[in-house]
Amino acid sequence: MSADLQLFNTADRKVSTFKPLTPGKVGIYLCGATVQAPPHIGHIRSGVNFDILRRWLIASEYDVTFIRNVTDIDDKILHKAVHEEMPWWAVAMKYERAFCDAYAALNVLPPTYEPLATGHISQMIELMELLISRGHAYAPGNGDVYLDVRSLSSYLTLSNQKLDDLQPAEDADLTHKKDPRDFALWKAAKPGDPSWPTPWGAGRPGWHLECSAMAHAYLGEAFDIHGGGLDLIFPHHENEIAQSQSAGWQFANIWMHNAWVTTSGEKMSKSLGNSLQVQELLKKVRGIELRWYLGSAHYRSMLEFSFEALEESSVNFRRIEGFLIRAAEILGSEIGKTISPEFKAAMNDDLAVPTALANISELVKTGNSAITANDKKELAAAASDVRGALAILGCDPFDPVFATSGNDKKELLDGLVSLALEQRTSARERKDFAASDLIRDSLTKLGITIEDTANGTRWTAN
RNA sequence: GGUCGGAUGGCCGAGAGGCGAGGCUCAGGACUGCAAAUCCUGCUACACGGGUUCAAAUCCCGUUCCGACCUCCA
Numbered sequence: 001m002s003a004d005l006q007l008f009n010t011a012d013r014k015v016s017t018f019k020p021l022t023p024g025k026v027g028i029y030l031c032g033a034t035v036q037a038p039p040h041i042g043h044i045r046s047g048v049n050f051d052i053l054r055r056w057l058i059a060s061e062y063d064v065t066f067i068r069n070v071t072d073i074d075d076k077i078l079h080k081a082v083h084e085e086m087p088w089w090a091v092a093m094k095y096e097r098a099f100c101d102a103y104a105a106l107n108v109l110p111p112t113y114e115p116l117a118t119g120h121i122s123q124m125i126e127l128m129e130l131l132i133s134r135g136h137a138y139a140p141g142n143g144d145v146y147l148d149v150r151s152l153s154s155y156l157t158l159s160n161q162k163l164d165d166l167q168p169a170e171d172a173d174l175t176h177k178k179d180p181r182d183f184a185l186w187k188a189a190k191p192g193d194p195s196w197p198t199p200w201g202a203g204r205p206g207w208h209l210e211c212s213a214m215a216h217a218y219l220g221e222a223f224d225i226h227g228g229g230l231d232l233i234f235p236h237h238e239n240e241i242a243q244s245q246s247a248g249w250q251f252a253n254i255w256m257h258n259a260w261v262t263t264s265g266e267k268m269s270k271s272l273g274n275s276l277q278v279q280e281l282l283k284k285v286r287g288i289e290l291r292w293y294l295g296s297a298h299y300r301s302m303l304e305f306s307f308e309a310l311e312e313s314s315v316n317f318r319r320i321e322g323f324l325i326r327a328a329e330i331l332g333s334e335i336g337k338t339i340s341p342e343f344k345a346a347m348n349d350d351l352a353v354p355t356a357l358a359n360i361s362e363l364v365k366t367g368n369s370a371i372t373a374n375d376k377k378e379l380a381a382a383a384s385d386v387r388g389a390l391a392i393l394g395c396d397p398f399d400p401v402f403a404t405s406g407n408d409k410k411e412l413l414d415g416l417v418s419l420a421l422e423q424r425t426s427a428r429e430r431k432d433f434a435a436s437d438l439i440r441d442s443l444t445k446l447g448i449t450i451e452d453t454a455n456g457t458r459w460t461a462n
Numbered sequence: 463g464g465u466c467g468g469a470u471g472g473c474c475g476a477g478a479g480g481c482g483a484g485g486c487u488c489a490g491g492a493c494u495g496c497a498a499a500u501c502c503u504g505c506u507a508c509a510c511g512g513g514u515u516c517a518a519a520u521c522c523c524g525u526u527c528c529g530a531c532c533u534c535c536a
Contacts, residue, residue: 013466029497031536039481046536074534119506156465159531165464167532182510183533207534229536236534258536259467265528267535296485297475302468302529309474312486314475319485354476358484368500433495439499451499458499 005060005348007225008300011158015350020224021253021346025063027223028054029215029252031232032068032114034207035095036076039102040276041294041305042229042261042268048291048394049258049299049351050227051108055392056347059339060456067218068111069097069211073118073204078193088194102278105287106294107394113218117210121196124205124213127247128185128198136246140176143188143201147242149181156243158255159234163188179425183239185209208239215240216249225253231267258299265304276305288321288402289314292395301319319384321397322460323364327383328398329458330371336400338386343389353393361413362390374454413461417448424450 005018014137018027031049033043035100047068057064072092081088082270103110128145136152139145149155155163166181184206189195195202215223228237237255240391244251260267261276268276281290284307293313297303328335340363367382427436440450449460 033536034534043536049536071534076534116478160463161465161532165532167463181533209521230467231531231535234531234533239533261534262529265468269529276502300467301475304474306474312474315487316485319499326499352476352483355483358476361484365501372500428495431495437496444498449498452497453499 003348005056005254006350007236007254008350011255018224018254020062021222025065026057026225027065027219027224028225028227029065029211029219030066030068030072030111030226031211031228031236033095033099033113034071034076035092035099036074036080037095038098038277038279040261040268040279041278041290042276043099044102044106044108044278045261045294045303046227046229046258048106048294050256051394052353052392053225053227053256053351054109054293055293056351059392064112065219066109066112067215070113070114070116071207071210071216072096072116073194074207080385098279099416104401105278106291107287107392107399111183115214115218117205117214120210120214120217121205123217124186124209125198127209127213127216127243128200130247131185131243134246134248137185138178139200141200142176143186143203144176144184145186145198145200146177146182147185147239147246148178149183149242150179152242152243152246156234156238158238158241161234169344171352183208183235185243188363208236208243211236212240212243212247212251213387215251216244216247221248222250223252225254225256227256227258227319230257233257249310256299261294261303261305263305268305281310285314286402287312288395288397289317295353295393295395296357299351317395320360320364320390323367324383324387324390324397325460326371326458327367327379330455331376331380331383331402335387335395336380337391338381338384339388339392340385343385343392347392356389356393360386363389417443417459417461421450421459425457 006015007018008015013056028050030046033039054064054066073088077091078088081091084091086094123283128137131147132139132145135148137145137147149163163181186198186200186206186209188202189202189204191205195204215226226237226240241251262268263276265443278290285293290310293310294303324335340359342359342362346352346359350353363382363386367379367386370376370379370382387396387398391399396402420443424436424439427433427439443450443459449462451458
């Protein structure tokens, strides 16, 4: 186990020690959403996974610049606009907001910068001019601009494929392409579609071009980490590499890809309906619990979704949360945030969150035993290690982000429950257990859980 | 056809040659007036067939099954 961060790089499929290009700084580009539908938990898992990476880098004292783009123009958005009878930009903005809400509900930190594709057309045109001048792209005259894959010295290095092994696209248009595998940097405008003027005609950007242009605009010719979902390796990331390296840029140093959330062993698809949309699941569990679930599996492992597993994960989280709340009550002060050596070692090992979770469980056990033994020193140490770990995972229950919205009836509730508990306590003192149990049962029915502890009775509302 | 992953106990989910990860569930115990919470104990698993090794869930060969990508999917 190294003291330094080890990360798996898709490019060589090996785990190696992370070395930033500039000491103390890290630049990350994460492929964000194409805003054409509400986010499901697969989309948001990617956000959570890379948010944990980001928080860990920050905790490791790196100055992190985190870019996550928004693809706000593409075929599906245009189709959706027709279907929903809205302007394309209204569709994009509507779903962009849905993604923002989902990220916020799960405590995914806002990116340092969050560029929109449509805000970077001039950078894309400059990149195309550069690629054409270097002999790697061509404009056949129909308004499209293509990348000439046969001109590349290397291609498909991430997915380890051979150009000639690719199945030819069914709809390959050979009237303008030099090779069926050449891909569009720019698409000529069709009647009625939005378009931007270029030296080769009006049109709109291809998907791959925008990421190369935006990564370059915010992170420069070379940066540390490029992330995204596993399914982006080909073609999206291969094509980003092709564009950027053909432009003479070094581009990303490390490629990281998160695995999917699956259902019944299969990758999520829209055919599964709306039940796995973030907003739907937030009706069943709290944001902090959904995040705990999505973050709990290793980022490179498939996460097989089930409502049972989600519930189980929530039960696990509530136990840890309950410990921290009890610890804060007993210590009478705010819990600190520290990083245990075991947690650090696990996170440095390619973000081994499941191993880190095992450490958190051990710490909770130690802390609970310290409560029983009335050892406040050990309790404080365990609690701050637990809170520090949860904060890295974005699941600190004391984080104001997760604060339940202001309840102006809180004092009233507190007073009423206290009143009932006083009655119960006096009943117990005179050994009238029938009366005391009646009070407890009544409170239980109202959703209030009673615990008799060494320090008196405590209650929690669920 | 090419490329890449996966199969671990009742369930979820780590590990990647040797010390029973952890969680959830369940059973028993301690504590409690009874509970709740907590702690302790128990439930000894690695798809199949070969092989390498003192030692294999882990390495090698083969097989079965499941999945992903192959031109706009996180």
